[in-house]
Amino acid sequence: MKKRQCTYYLLDFKKISSFILLFLFFLILFCSTASAGKTDSKFHILLFNSYHKGYLWSDEITRGVEENLTKDGVVLHVEYMDTKRHFDEGYLSLLSQLLLLKHAKCQYDVVIVSDNSAFEFIKNRGQAIFGNTPIIFCGLNYLTEGDLKGMVQVSGVNEEADLEGNINLIQRLHPQRHNLVVVTDNTITGHKIQQEVGRIQQSLGHDSVGIELVYDVTITELKEKLRSLDNNTSLLFTFFSRDRNGVFLEYDESIATVVENTDVPIYVSWKFSLRDGVVGGYLTDGYGQGQEAAEKVNLILAGTPVSEIPITWKSPNRFCLEYALLKKFNVDFNRIPEDAEILHSPPTFVQEYREQIIKVGIIIGVLILLVFALAYGLIRSTRAEETLRRAENFISNIIDSMPSVLVGVDVEGRVTHWNSRARTATGLSGLQVIGQPLEQAFPRLSTEMAQVQEAMRTREVVLQPRQAHRVDNETCYEDVTVYPLVSNGIEGAVIRLDDVTEKVRLEEMMVQSEKMLSVGGLAAGMAHEINNPLAGMIQTANVMRDRLSNREMPANIRAAEASGIPMSAIYSYMEARGIPKMLDRICESGARAAEIVTNMLQFARKNSSTVSSHDLVSLMDQCLELAGSDYDLKKHFDFRQIKIVKKYQKDLPLIPCEKSKIQQVILNILRNGAEAMQTNPDQTDKEHCFTIEINQRDPGWIRLEIADNGPGMDEATRKRVFEPFFTTKPVDMGTGLGLSVSYFIITENHNGRMNVESTVGEGARFTIELRVGGKNI
Amino acid sequence: MTAVMPTVLILDDDDAVRESLLYYFEDLGWGVHGAGTAEEALVVARQINPAGVVVDIRLPGMDGCSFILELEKTHPHVACVICTGSPEYQPPDYVLIRPQVFAKIFSKPVSDLGELAESMRQHIMNCNVKAIHD
Numbered sequence: 060m061k062k063r064q065c066t067y068y069l070l071d072f073k074k075i076s077s078f079i080l081l082f083l084f085f086l087i088l089f090c091s092t093a094s095a096g097k098t099d100s101k102f103h104i105l106l107f108n109s110y111h112k113g114y115l116w117s118d119e120i121t122r123g124v125e126e127n128l129t130k131d132g133v134v135l136h137v138e139y140m141d142t143k144r145h146f147d148e149g150y151l152s153l154l155s156q157l158l159l160l161k162h163a164k165c166q167y168d169v170v171i172v173s174d175n176s177a178f179e180f181i182k183n184r185g186q187a188i189f190g191n192t193p194i195i196f197c198g199l200n201y202l203t204e205g206d207l208k209g210m211v212q213v214s215g216v217n218e219e220a221d222l223e224g225n226i227n228l229i230q231r232l233h234p235q236r237h238n239l240v241v242v243t244d245n246t247i248t249g250h251k252i253q254q255e256v257g258r259i260q261q262s263l264g265h266d267s268v269g270i271e272l273v274y275d276v277t278i279t280e281l282k283e284k285l286r287s288l289d290n291n292t293s294l295l296f297t298f299f300s301r302d303r304n305g306v307f308l309e310y311d312e313s314i315a316t317v318v319e320n321t322d323v324p325i326y327v328s329w330k331f332s333l334r335d336g337v338v339g340g341y342l343t344d345g346y347g348q349g350q351e352a353a354e355k356v357n358l359i360l361a362g363t364p365v366s367e368i369p370i371t372w373k374s375p376n377r378f379c380l381e382y383a384l385l386k387k388f389n390v391d392f393n394r395i396p397e398d399a400e401i402l403h404s405p406p407t408f409v410q411e412y413r414e415q416i417i418k419v420g421i422i423i424g425v426l427i428l429l430v431f432a433l434a435y436g437l438i439r440s441t442r443a444e445e446t447l448r449r450a451e452n453f454i455s456n457i458i459d460s461m462p463s464v465l466v467g468v469d470v471e472g473r474v475t476h477w478n479s480r481a482r483t484a485t486g487l488s489g490l491q492v493i494g495q496p497l498e499q500a501f502p503r504l505s506t507e508m509a510q511v512q513e514a515m516r517t518r519e520v521v522l523q524p525r526q527a528h529r530v531d532n533e534t535c536y537e538d539v540t541v542y543p544l545v546s547n548g549i550e551g552a553v554i555r556l557d558d559v560t561e562k563v564r565l566e567e568m569m570v571q572s573e574k575m576l577s578v579g580g581l582a583a584g585m586a587h588e589i590n591n592p593l594a595g596m597i598q599t600a601n602v603m604r605d606r607l608s609n610r611e612m613p614a615n616i617r618a619a620e621a622s623g624i625p626m627s628a629i630y631s632y633m634e635a636r637g638i639p640k641m642l643d644r645i646c647e648s649g650a651r652a653a654e655i656v657t658n659m660l661q662f663a664r665k666n667s668s669t670v671s672s673h674d675l676v677s678l679m680d681q682c683l684e685l686a687g688s689d690y691d692l693k694k695h696f697d698f699r700q701i702k703i704v705k706k707y708q709k710d711l712p713l714i715p716c717e718k719s720k721i722q723q724v725i726l727n728i729l730r731n732g733a734e735a736m737q738t739n740p741d742q743t744d745k746e747h748c749f750t751i752e753i754n755q756r757d758p759g760w761i762r763l764e765i766a767d768n769g770p771g772m773d774e775a776t777r778k779r780v781f782e783p784f785f786t787t788k789p790v791d792m793g794t795g796l797g798l799s800v801s802y803f804i805i806t807e808n809h810n811g812r813m814n815v816e817s818t819v820g821e822g823a824r825f826t827i828e829l830r831v832g833g834k835n836i
Numbered sequence: 837m838t839a840v841m842p843t844v845l846i847l848d849d850d851d852a853v854r855e856s857l858l859y860y861f862e863d864l865g866w867g868v869h870g871a872g873t874a875e876e877a878l879v880v881a882r883q884i885n886p887a888g889v890v891v892d893i894r895l896p897g898m899d900g901c902s903f904i905l906e907l908e909k910t911h912p913h914v915a916c917v918i919c920t921g922s923p924e925y926q927p928p929d930y931v932l933i934r935p936q937v938f939a940k941i942f943s944k945p946v947s948d949l950g951e952l953a954e955s956m957r958q959h960i961m962n963c964n965v966k967a968i969h970d
Binding site: 586587590591592594596612649656 | 850851852853855856857859860862863865894920921922923924943944945946947949
């Protein structure tokens with residue numbers, strides 16, 4: 060039982076939830092319809108015109124209102140009071156009933172009244188019809204505070220034909236016309252204008268233009284009046300809607316009548332009166348009134364209370380003038396107010412071709428922008444070029460100042476770069492070789508093409524040190540390095556040649572020098588060991604010669620007698636067999652061997668040397684004497700046939716030196732010179748001469764020059780003349796050590812200087828310079 | 837004639853050199869003795885009292901300079917002429933200043949043996965003069 064009840068409740072809950080769903084559905088539906096109804100409730104504005112549709116003034120106001128009601132959802136209702144045609148009490152009573160009916164059906168949010176008739180109507184009956192609905196008026200002529208007495212919830216804009224402004228304008232534009240005719244009528248508005256003109260006449264006084272007011276006339280009278288106007292007169296037309304006989308005239312009718320009947324300049328107060336033949340005026344216009352009213356309505360709809368919206372007392376008037384008529388009446392344009400609108404003025408050039416000018420302007424603008432952009436680009440690129448050029452020059456300078464030959468080649472082996480060293484090396488300028496195959500530009504490098512290809516293929520630097528080549532009969536050496544140019548793929552290679560000839564020579568010289576030193580060391584060690592056997596040989600040979608050939612030696616005689624052979628027989632035999640000469644040969648050979656050992660010892664650096672002060676002049680003379688008696692010299696040439704020219708400076712200081720060493724050097728030079736002069740087949744008839752100069756040009760140095768007039772030597776020989784083992788003599792004539800030992804003695808042992816100058820065919824000049832203070836200074 | 841010729845001692849470890857000098861001086865009529873080492877030469881010198889000695893410097897055992905100083909102890913007036921195989925050899929000053937040491941150092945090979953013999957003869961005479969003065 061209890062369980063069933065539970066089930067029931069459950070079922071009941073299901074029913075309730077379905078009801079809730081249904082309720083929610085309808086709620087949503089209702090809400091949406093309710094919001095739809097709300098969008099339907101718009102603002103309803105009533106514009107209540109005094110006159111009728113088609114009446115220009117009313118139409119202008121209507122247009123001003125229509126075009127300036129900006130609030131969304133505004134519905135504008137327009138009613139026409141039509142008082143130009145109907146204005147009896149019965150009509151007005153029925154009209155108020157009609158409006159009451161309409162307002163009851165559709166509540167107006169704001170009522171706009173235009174012109175005096177509608178305003179008067181609303182003032183009297185509005186409260187009854189519209190209650191406290193806000194009232195905005197416009198087009199009210201000559202409104203005063205009194206007119207608004209008893210009205211609440213009201214604001215609006217005054218309409219005031221500015222007669223004074225117009226009269227001032229006419230006087231200003233036509234100073235020569237002293238009379239002014241003002242045309243108006245006898246309606247309510249007409250009365251107000253008559254009053255205003257009277258007030259202006261009084262304020263202007265007697266000096267001013269004579270103003271004649273025309274108002275209480277029939278159409279015919281008006282026409283007559285107009286025709287009678289002379290050219291001393293101008294005319295201000297306000298309005299003329301009813302003549303004295305009650306004939307109603309539309310705005311355009313009355314002004315048309317005026318225009319047709321006079322030639323004087325016609326000015327008007329209201330814009331609707333503007334037409335052909337009217338000069339213009341300081342104009343009140345319907346559109347401006349409607350616009351001002353609409354703006355006040357906008358404020359109300361935006362929530363501003365009417366009481367806070369001020370009444371616009373100053374009628375929104377403006378100057379408006381017809382260009383053609385201003386011209387016709389010779390008006391001075393300088394007198395026209397600055398804010399005036401000139402109608403139908405011939406379009407200025409700018410106006411006439413406005414569209415074209417804009418187009419052309421745009422095009423010119425675009426072109427100017429383009430020019431600027433181009434100029435900017437040009438400046439940028441000029442600067443960039445300048446920078447680039449400088450960078451190029453800089454890099455080019457760097458490359459040119461390299462002591463190496465640098466040649467760039469492309470993948471096909473054509474020259475792309477050629478620095479100044481390359482120019483010097485080949486004698487070809489960059490212009491001549493760029494683009495040429497490397498083989499053609501630099502034939503020596505044709506063998507390097509394989510290396511270039513290899514460098515480009517492996518992208519690794521290929522170095523080939525000490526490549527030998529011949530230049531002017533001399534072997535030169537250069538290191539050849541090939542650098543592949545790798546950037547975004549392979550673009551070529553740079554070949555660099557470094558002349559290492561001097562380096563190689565120097566290294567060789569050092570090697571030789573080292574060799575000599577080690578030879579010297581070795582010689583010092585073994586000289587004793589060699590000299591002893593040599594002594595055994597030579598000395599024994601000497602003893603043998605004595606014993607075999609000395610016929611007076613008692614020991615010889617005794618031994619010969621003991622042997623039974625007479626000494627003379629032995630001597631004869633020995634002579635006959637040439638034994639003494641052979642023994643001499645042994646001695647000579649032994650002596651030569653000993654000399655070589657002694658020479659080798661020269662290369663040993665010795666600390667203990669016997670330095671003493673010597674006069675270089677006497678040392679030189681001793682050497683010349685020695686040379687004259689020199690065994691070798693005597694054997695090969697006659698030193699005494701050589702002329703000696705001495706140019707000695709007097710009173711030279713003594714020089715600390717090793718006399719024997721210096722003598723050795725001098726003798727060596729003399730010997731070489733004598734050999735060169737006397738063995739030269741071209742110069743056998745020439746008088747051989749040594750010129751010897753000793754002087755002190757530099758206070759620190761004594762200078763000894765020995766010049767011969769032999770064949771001289773070429774530059775290659777000259778450069779190498781001090782190299783050890785360098786010799787131009789036949790193999791058996793010299794060891795190539797003489798001059799290098801001399802050089803060693805002067806430069807190493809004496810810390811002096813030695814060099815040689817030579818011109819082929821003119822001889823050689825050896826210069827030795829020794830320090831006055833000795834080797835240690 | 838033989839009586840007037842002096843005796844010379846040749847000190848040289850090289851047999852050929854020593855012999856060549858022995859023969860040369862012998863041929864000139866000098867009395868000659870040879871020694872291969874300084875030690876031997878000292879012994880010989882004390883036995884024979886030579887007038888002069890040709891002294892080699894580089895020797896096995898005692899060297900030539902020490903020999904000169906050693907000989908001086910017993911025979912201060914024996915003329916010593918140095919003849920060495922080391923070219924440009926200069927003996928120490930304390931040896932060179934000895935009056936019995938001849939100023940010129942002969943180098944082997946001696947190309948002019950006559951000069952050597954003449955130098956020895958002169959120097960022996962000088963040394964004898966000094967000996968008489970002493």
